[in-house]
Amino acid sequence: MKKWFSLGLVGLSSAYLAYGLRTLDILDFSGRPGAGYFPLIIGGLLLLATAVNAVLDFREARQGEMHPLQLDPATEGTAELMGVDAHGLDGGRRFPRDVLIILALLSGFIFLLPVLGALAAMIVLMLAYLFTFNQAELLTNVLYALALPAFLYWLFSIILNASLPVGPFGF
Structure with missing residues (x-):
């Protein structure tokens, strides 16, 4: 599920960047940054970040999926030593x-x-x-x-x- 969510974010980032590039000008008539300047930068960085995240999520899934509530032994052991509920580390009930x-x-x-x-x-x-x-x-x-x-x-x-x-x- 996580890898497909990441892939969906890549799609949304791509759509945002494409929409910004198609509908907004990067420079205005005087050569100053126009309305498309920030969508280009933000959209490009967003696309890069979501693409890297998706690649890492797919790589993690290929190495072997764990049960959604199962933690890796190192995380669970560290949390137990610190007296922390390890199942609440990634979101949890809050x-x-x-x-x-x-x-x-x-x-x-x-x-x-x-x-x-x-x-x-x-x-x-x-x-x-x-x-x-x-x-x-x-x-x-x-x-x-x-x-x-x-x-x-x-x-x-x-x-x-x-x-x-x-x-x-x-x-």
Whole structure:
């Protein structure tokens, strides 16, 4: 199942890249990066990453498939020594809850985007995400929550002159 999912991701990545190349121009009329610039880069990197993952998954399947709940002996032994439930290492029971949390955070981000503006909504999203999944690192969370949105705002709004939603503070 895993190898077919990886192959499906390669197909979706290929379709994304092809769609971006067919419908968007890489450069605009003045020679600056146009609307197709990022789909080309992101799509190319996405295709490369999913293709490598698919090759590794097919190679793993060819070497001998294990039962989905069976762990390799090294992982199980290490987890047992550390007192960790090894069956929860790859997702486990919390996985559906985490997906729902991320969907709720992204829905909140989409709602807040026109209200607060791009920069403030990104900061709120990053803070909520990091404090949900990385509660122990207060300073690191705040630094990441400020640095990544600031970089993305600088890149898209200032360098690429892309229109981002403007909030009540003018950014």
